[in-house]
Amino acid sequence: MSVCCASAQLTFPSHTTTPRRVSARMSNQPPKPTTTTTSIFTSATKLLWGPSLPPGLLISTARTAWSTVWHLMMTQLAPSDSSGSYTRPTSQFRLNPTQFPSAASSELHLYVGLPCPWAHRTLIVRALKGLDDAVSVSVASPGQDGSWEFKDNTIPIRDKDKLIPGLDKANRCRNLKEVYKSRTGGYDGRCTVPMLWDSRKKDVVCNESYDIIEFFNTGLNELAKNPSLDLTPPELKGKIETWNRIVYPKVNNGVYRCGFAQSQEAYDRAVNELFSTLDEIEDHLGSNRYLCGERLTLADVCLFTTLIRFDPVYNILFKCTKKKLVEYPNLYGYLRDIYQIPGVAATCDIPAIMDGYYKTLFPLNASGIQPAISLSGHQDSLLIPHNRDSVGKAFVAQNAV
Numbered sequence: 001m002s003v004c005c006a007s008a009q010l011t012f013p014s015h016t017t018t019p020r021r022v023s024a025r026m027s028n029q030p031p032k033p034t035t036t037t038t039s040i041f042t043s044a045t046k047l048l049w050g051p052s053l054p055p056g057l058l059i060s061t062a063r064t065a066w067s068t069v070w071h072l073m074m075t076q077l078a079p080s081d082s083s084g085s086y087t088r089p090t091s092q093f094r095l096n097p098t099q100f101p102s103a104a105s106s107e108l109h110l111y112v113g114l115p116c117p118w119a120h121r122t123l124i125v126r127a128l129k130g131l132d133d134a135v136s137v138s139v140a141s142p143g144q145d146g147s148w149e150f151k152d153n154t155i156p157i158r159d160k161d162k163l164i165p166g167l168d169k170a171n172r173c174r175n176l177k178e179v180y181k182s183r184t185g186g187y188d189g190r191c192t193v194p195m196l197w198d199s200r201k202k203d204v205v206c207n208e209s210y211d212i213i214e215f216f217n218t219g220l221n222e223l224a225k226n227p228s229l230d231l232t233p234p235e236l237k238g239k240i241e242t243w244n245r246i247v248y249p250k251v252n253n254g255v256y257r258c259g260f261a262q263s264q265e266a267y268d269r270a271v272n273e274l275f276s277t278l279d280e281i282e283d284h285l286g287s288n289r290y291l292c293g294e295r296l297t298l299a300d301v302c303l304f305t306t307l308i309r310f311d312p313v314y315n316i317l318f319k320c321t322k323k324k325l326v327e328y329p330n331l332y333g334y335l336r337d338i339y340q341i342p343g344v345a346a347t348c349d350i351p352a353i354m355d356g357y358y359k360t361l362f363p364l365n366a367s368g369i370q371p372a373i374s375l376s377g378h379q380d381s382l383l384i385p386h387n388r389d390s391v392g393k394a395f396v397a398q399n400a401v
């Protein structure tokens with residue numbers, strides 16, 4: 001099975017840009033009990049133990065069985081170490097920044113899924129650099145068998161450039177596993193998004209998001225509409241690395257360490273590290289428009305894709321509950337600032353994100369029910385003015401894009 005942003009295999013259901021009801025047949029949820037089955041259960045329990053709770057022995061047996069099954073599922077969903085801390089598996093296809101493939105000899109295609117924060121990074125940098133013509137995209141959605149698959153959504157012609165789940169435009173495969181398998185040399189490992197594919201060589205170029213965004217930022221300038229935008233300017237490389245070393249383990253992966261923890265200790269450690277890092281960033285953003293000062297960098301792109309999922313998903317589903325993002329005025333303004341950079345909003349789809357997480361991470365949300373979220377989690381609220389132009393010495397990075 002595949003999992004959103006994790007390792008194992010639980011997948012996302014299909015989604016659209018607006019919230020909608022998914023029919024029981026189409027969704028990954030178990031069918032709802034009918035009135036007849038509900039009344040059979042009610043009658044059976046009344047017959048067995050009347051209106052009181054089931055006998056203690058039954059409860060403790062069910063509890064042991066339930067928790068064993070939960071641990072088994074979590075082990076596949078999210079491998080952990082002996083202390084119960086989530087350990088993210090490493091990506092198989094990496095890019096060396098000193099040996100980027102040549103743009104002229106490749107035909108690049110990007111595979112993504114909209115709920116995935118790692119894939120989201122690649123969509124943002126592709127949009128900011130103006131690589132939409134140079135790198136085509138297929139948006140995958142989850143299938144019943146647990147792998148990312150491609151669905152025929154018969155996208156209207158006017159929407160053909162929108163990021164909507166659909167068919168595999170590069171290989172006409174039914175699912176991502178088939179694409180990975182068809183690579184020169186074959187493949188039998190984890191089939192994750194984002195995945196960058198070279199249609200000419202019929203091979204995976206890379207399936208590690210940070211490598212892909214570095215490549216998009218500097219390796220394809222001859223094809224980019226905004227070649228002058230540099231999201232890793234040489235003078236900021238040190239700061240970017242410093243922030244990445246903090247933000248990746250404590251925030252990007254930190255929210256997963258909270259949600260996928262398999263012991264109280266592992267959760268406590270993760271949640272404390274997450275919130276002390278958010279407190280630190282909140283302070284920093286009081287006098288810096290972006291993480292590295294006046295310019296938007298790759299470090300911001302990486303932080304942004306976690307922040308936009310925070311109130312609608314991680315705060316609730318992953319128990320990142322000490323605070324909501326909206327309670328951090330600087331972080332929340334920073335989120336809106338980046339969202340309002342031209343090109344970014346079109347890569348964001350909160351209904352698709354919610355659909356993906358709440359309906360497919362079965363061990364964390366067995367009912368599949370999506371919670372109602374407060375206003376701060378809604379996409380429209382990201383259009384509220386951010387008033388951050390004056391924070392620090394504002395070099396308006398988005399003017400360059």
Ligand SMILES: N[C@@H](CCC(=O)N[C@@H](CS)C(=O)NCC(=O)O)C(=O)O
Nearest residue numbers: 002004005006007116118192193209
């Ligand atoms: N380290 C990878 C993580 C990618 C990842 O975990 N993607 C998830 C979706 S959010 C996935 O495709 N999981 C499928 C699986 O694990 O089989 C990156 O940054 O690109």
